Amino acid sequence: MPRRKEGVDMDWGAVIVAAGSGKRMGAGMNKAYLPLEGRPVLAHTLEAFEACEAVSEIVIVAAAGEEAKAEALAREFGIRKLTAVIAGGAERQDSVYAGLAALRAEGALVHDAARPLVTPARIAACCVAAAAQGAAALAVPVKDTIKLSDGAGMIVSTPERSLLWAVQTPQAFRRAELMDAHERARREGAAATDDAMLLERLGRKVAIVESDYANLKITTPEDLPIAELLLARRRRDGLERNG
Numbered sequence: 541m542p543r544r545k546e547g548v549d550m551d552w553g554a555v556i557v558a559a560g561s562g563k564r565m566g567a568g569m570n571k572a573y574l575p576l577e578g579r580p581v582l583a584h585t586l587e588a589f590e591a592c593e594a595v596s597e598i599v600i601v602a603a604a605g606e607e608a609k610a611e612a613l614a615r616e617f618g619i620r621k622l623t624a625v626i627a628g629g630a631e632r633q634d635s636v637y638a639g640l641a642a643l644r645a646e647g648a649l650v651h652d653a654a655r656p657l658v659t660p661a662r663i664a665a666c667c668v669a670a671a672a673q674g675a676a677a678l679a680v681p682v683k684d685t686i687k688l689s690d691g692a693g694m695i696v697s698t699p700e701r702s703l704l705w706a707v708q709t710p711q712a713f714r715r716a717e718l719m720d721a722h723e724r725a726r727r728e729g730a731a732a733t734d735d736a737m738l739l740e741r742l743g744r745k746v747a748i749v750e751s752d753y754a755n756l757k758i759t760t761p762e763d764l765p766i767a768e769l770l771l772a773r774r775r776r777d778g779l780e781r782n783g
């Protein structure tokens with residue numbers, strides 16, 4: 541059990557969800573295994589959590605049939621905190637739920653494998669905020685003006701931009717509370733594209749922790765060269781993993 545960290549009064553386990561099919565990337569494979577600066581996207585992601593002192597265990601949620609591939613990758617890149625590799629489900633929500641069941645730590649971090657530029661410092665900041673406020677999520681202020689549509693291509697309204705945040709991962713929760721929220725959503729047929737939604741619908745507060753725009757999600761083809769450039773800039777600025 542790692543020493544309790546200043547400001548982080550609980551131990552944290554990470555659920556790294558890597559069971560998607562990467563349809564929008566169009567690579568014909570799981571984008572978690574695409575090369576980024578010569579190493580798989582998933583390797584970059586795992587290394588950040590391995591390097592974060594607040595994190596004591598890592599569970600990888602792999603696509604069915606890719607469990608051995610994920611485990612071999614974790615071994616190749618020296619991920620010693622790995623405690624389980626399990627099969628994900630049809631939706632991201634199902635994969636997170638499956639990963640939570642394999643986690644033991646009191647605190648649960650949920651992170652997209654497709655966000656490889658997260659840093660140990662940002663992970664730790666999310667843990668500190670969640671330990672203090674119950675739950676927290678990394679996010680960045682929205683830069684564009686966002687429109688709500690009628691679903692048929694017409695603008696309906698413009699939400700106040702100063703109140704809008706583009707939420708990222710990790711998102712941090714007390715594991716038992718997040719598991720309960722997932723179980724209630726499954727019973728009630730509630731779908732969620734992130735985990736904070738599952739607490740919001742129960743009236744629970746989730747704190748915003750300002751992140752950086754570099755913590756992008758590798759989603760469409762242009763995201764990989766952007767991530768390469770961001771990594772090169774981080775290396776040039778000497779930030780490496782501790783930014």
Ligand SMILES: Nc1ccn([C@@H]2O[C@H](COP(=O)(O)OP(=O)(O)OP(=O)(O)O)[C@@H](O)[C@H]2O)c(=O)n1
Binds near residue numbers: 563628630653654759
């Ligand atoms: N059934 C799913 C769907 C997504 N994810 C994971 O959730 C993260 C965010 O999902 P997304 O970017 O949508 O990944 P994909 O579902 O692979 O992308 P697409 O929607 O383009 O197919 C990714 O790390 C992905 O591997 C998952 O574990 N299980």
Ligand SMILES: C[C@](O)(CO)[C@H](O)COP(=O)(O)O
Binds near residue numbers: 632652707709734757
């Ligand atoms: C969880 C998330 O990354 C927060 O922005 C996002 O909702 C994932 O969406 P996806 O469609 O599953 O990539």
